[in-house]
Amino acid sequence: xxxxxxxxxxxxxxxxxxxxxGPLVVRAAxxxxxxxxSLWFARRFGRRWWVAGAPVFVAVGVAVIVAQPLLSPRLExxxxxxxxxxxxxxxxxxxxxxxxxxxxxxxxxxRQLNAEALGIGPTKRxxxxxxxxxLPAAERAFLVAHELAHVKRAHLWKGLxxxxxxxxxxxxxxxxxxxxxxxDDVPRTLLVAFLLLLASTPIVNAIxxxxxxxxxxxxxxxxxxxxxxxxxxxxxxxxxxxxxxxPRWWRIPFGTHPTLAGRSGMADGWSTSxxxxxxxxxx
Numbered sequence: 001x002x003x004x005x006x007x008x009x010x011x012x013x014x015x016x017x018x019x020x021x022g023p024l025v026v027r028a029a030x031x032x033x034x035x036x037x038s039l040w041f042a043r044r045f046g047r048r049w050w051v052a053g054a055p056v057f058v059a060v061g062v063a064v065i066v067a068q069p070l071l072s073p074r075l076e077x078x079x080x081x082x083x084x085x086x087x088x089x090x091x092x093x094x095x096x097x098x099x100x101x102x103x104x105x106x107x108x109x110x111r112q113l114n115a116e117a118l119g120i121g122p123t124k125r126x127x128x129x130x131x132x133x134x135l136p137a138a139e140r141a142f143l144v145a146h147e148l149a150h151v152k153r154a155h156l157w158k159g160l161x162x163x164x165x166x167x168x169x170x171x172x173x174x175x176x177x178x179x180x181x182x183x184d185d186v187p188r189t190l191l192v193a194f195l196l197l198l199a200s201t202p203i204v205n206a207i208x209x210x211x212x213x214x215x216x217x218x219x220x221x222x223x224x225x226x227x228x229x230x231x232x233x234x235x236x237x238x239x240x241x242x243x244x245x246x247p248r249w250w251r252i253p254f255g256t257h258p259t260l261a262g263r264s265g266m267a268d269g270w271s272t273s274x275x276x277x278x279x280x281x282x283x
Contacts, residue, residue: 022073030060035186042180049180050171057171058164062120065156069119074105075127083133083140087126090145093222094152100125103133112240113232115143117150120157131239138228139235142219149218155211162207170196202253212257216266226267233260233267 037056041049069075078084078101087101106112106129113135116127126147132140150156178192179185220226237244237260244260251259258266 039180039183039186047175047179050175054168054171057167061163062160065120065160066123069123069125072118072127075102076105078103080133086137086141087144090141090222091148094145094148094218096148096152099148099151102127104129106130113236115147117147117156124151138225139232141223142225142229142232145219145222146215149215152218153214166200170200205254205256208256209258213266216263220267220270226271229267230264233264236260
């Protein structure tokens, strides 16, 4: 309701609920599969069910990442030639082949600005929200370069590696704290799994913030326009009614990106280092 109150969301409550239905169905199906598979492995392998189950859950995770762009709604090809050329030029600067770029229709739904790097392998692509097409070219360049940087540095693959690294000990701990024997054990196992997920959230988000900062730095190196980067960050704050510097107690456990103020400070830092003639390879 607060997004409608402050003019961020433009769609009605009925449409909003309908949009939530698809992701909820997918998550419910994945949760049901995880419960059924875990119970089957537990019955077959006992307390060490997680050893056999881990590869299956990793395979499902890979499948979800691969399929995510194909399941994303309201996507269409980029039709504006200047945007296509801009993306191609930025990809060439970052040493990438011509990427697959699509636009997510957001007109009449939200005025927020966003872009995404989704998929791996054959489904890898960059998705621009329709609202970003109205941005000045220099600001959009930084946004696109940021997403291309995720592709360049293989952040999705690295995220998958972290997923495996965290999943295996988490499953082992889950099997120890909440043994699975019969279907009646499933609720307790789900509760423990939720608590483990909650405990791992600050770690996952810290990794995410590191990758986002790296993508920002590469975007600055690619566009060499820190002023445009700062204008984009200001537009992001205005369009989404975001706090540019949320309190530390919130951003450490829950922040997936560096603060907008911190990102703006990085642009200032890059500008200073550039004037000093220094070359740096990371944030």
